[in-house]
Amino acid sequence: MLSAEQAITQMLAEVQPLVQQETVPLAAALDRVLAKPVLSEMNVPGYDNAAMDGFAMRVADIKPNQPLVVVGKALAGHAYTAKVPSGSCVVITTGAVLPPELDTVVMQEQVNLTQTETEQHIVCQLVPLVGEHVRRAGEDIAKDQPVFAAGHKLRPADLGLLASLGFASVTVIRQLNVAIFSSGDELIAPGQPLPDGHIYDSNRYVIAAMLQRLGVKILDLGLLPDEPAAIEQAFLQAMANADVLITSAGVSVGEADYTRHILQKLGDINFWQVAIKPGKPFAFGKLNHCWFFGLPGNPVAAVVTLEQLVQPILGKLSGEAPVAEGTLLRAECQVALKKQPGRQDYQRGWYWQDGQGLKVKTLGRQSSGMLSSIANANCYIVLPADSASLPAGESVLILPFSTMLR
Template sequence: MAQLSDDCFAFGGPMMSVDDAVAIIAARVTAVQETETVSLGDADGRILASGISAPLPLPPFTNSAVDGYAVRGDDVPRGEERAFPVTGRVQAGASAVGAIEPGHAARVFTGAPLPDGADTVFMQEDVRRDGPGRVILPAGLRPGANVRPAGEDVPIGTPALAAGQRLRPQDVALAAAFGLTQLDVRRRIRVAVFSTGNELVSPGNPRAAAQLFDSNRFMLMAMLKRLGCDVSDLGIVSDDRVALADGLKKVAGAHDLILTTGGVSTGEEDHVKASVESVGALVLWRMAIKPGRPVAMGIIDGTPFIGLPGNPVASFVTFVHVVRPTVLALAGAALQPLVPMPLRAAFSYRKKLGRREYIRVNLRKGQTGELEAVKFPREGAGLLSSLVDTDGLVELGEAIERVEPGQTVGFLAYASLI
């Protein structure tokens, strides 16, 4: 398990900015060192443990990019078309036999290797047949056209996949193109998740009139699994300081991260702060973010602890900006900053300076065809429908005080956040 000192996240300043929080996480969380070998079919989403350099060039041989006729570059007609005798026929997967003779053309197909000496291919749509075994090639083609040289994509020995890379389907495809069947990856991060609060009951259990079905826990577990974590569902812990402290202590040694939702505010029945302090050390992050200011982070027996707000939208937003970078750092992944896409606002909004805010929006095409962000009509952090019925978040930085229609804003699609 990852082991951190009790003051690892200590921060004595005023309300912490989002950038400061991410910087502290990136600098102070130590990645797990254990690795495992997985097949290509199981590699998507995993964190590559060691870099891979190209063991062969891609493509491994010079080949035709089209169906057509291959010739020597010196024979390309200049000024007017010219007839060529056709000698040889090479299909994809077959070896070219012999070198092409000067003044001759060879019939080739997409992906087929070129005969020795050939370096230019005429597309079959651009030529005319001139009786059996002859073809008329037009003038003006650039020598070297329609050919994929060996190593054009990736030269041999080139660094191709970096250690710490979170593998995507296209990365897996590149490894397969190198002929690899297995990859060394970091082991999955083990995360314990539970909700807090007497007002919650798990779906499937009887619900009292004053209770809610727990939704945050399932949302957070789904997000963690998309990040490649092994997740332990610890259910719901009641609003009892001793029970919460005992639960935290029990799971710390067997997990790399403990994640809770609810109970991190300053009310009389918000017991997370006191419970964590009784079994470890906690710095209560008053992050300058809306929704989601009450976020707690600490250390319990060397294991990082994060407590998220109980409102679902606040829990979602703070997961993206606190839990996501923590998980990636623990997994040994290179932290990639979220890059908002610029588009036009179709709403007015006022906010406080010095605080980063996230607005739930839908995308639509404006009258001129440009994409516009349309604000969800309601703002409550407890509205699950506002996450379900929108396309993503508009990020408003600390220096922004108001937004007017037509102003350029930064958009983060939900798909880019996990």
């Protein structure tokens, strides 16, 4: 058996990112991967401006008990364009252009304001520094400065930043096309009567939902019976229309598990088992130009292998720059944990923080067939392959769920 790290390394070495590009409107760019670097075409801010409401002036004009004449107002969106004589100042609001003759802003709470019938005067309560409460042009982003690198996956805040720079569209890698199907005579589509000895097809729904979080296009080939002709036809359809095919069940040895045999007929197989629990039966291969991932049939095992093993590979195929793996945290386990040495275990748990630090506990039974153990969890309790059962109170490693499961 391969360790999870060996399996991921081997798969990453096999696959290459997509290269096809397309230009999409900014409103459609969420979770898309940039095909080339984005450079700013302007300074942000584009001009010297006030960081808060107050009075704009020259520091050199400020003398103890020496009033300054208020000669006008600079408002956001309405610049003060007249000359500001020596010994004068202007009212200024946050974001307004700083008149070029002036070099600082004093908050309105730090001046004494007096008014006559013809004019207003202020006396500063302190002598500010040059540039105080002033945002300089290009202070946030300078013209021609790199904003995002190629391979960056766009997040909500990124779209706002691009919009603030005037970009209406971006060039991205085309979306990965991922085909999925479930197979098994024991499976019934949700909403249909459930005969004895059958279960509802849950895997396809959770797999599709997790894939949606990755921003890929999904081709759902449906629920297939354990018939070689139907399964082979689905493989051929995926080979013609998808970059990736992900199946659930059919990768372990069994008299009705045809996926393994058809894959051997149509493509190349890299490996079939990984030393993790749940998720030991796992397949990775190539069908012409379509990559194949065969997940276990047990629902929790399918979820774990998709998140832990397949997600990094889909990221590389999508052109996404390598990202740091999820951070393992230390937590005190509040319950005893059962484990046999041999495979790395991903037990489902719930972690929280109290005054003494991070705590974690498992949530009910850890059967790989019980989706409730993962639906009610927010992390994995990661137990190394060589570890055994642990008593309550031990320090353990936890891995918070990625965005695929949150």
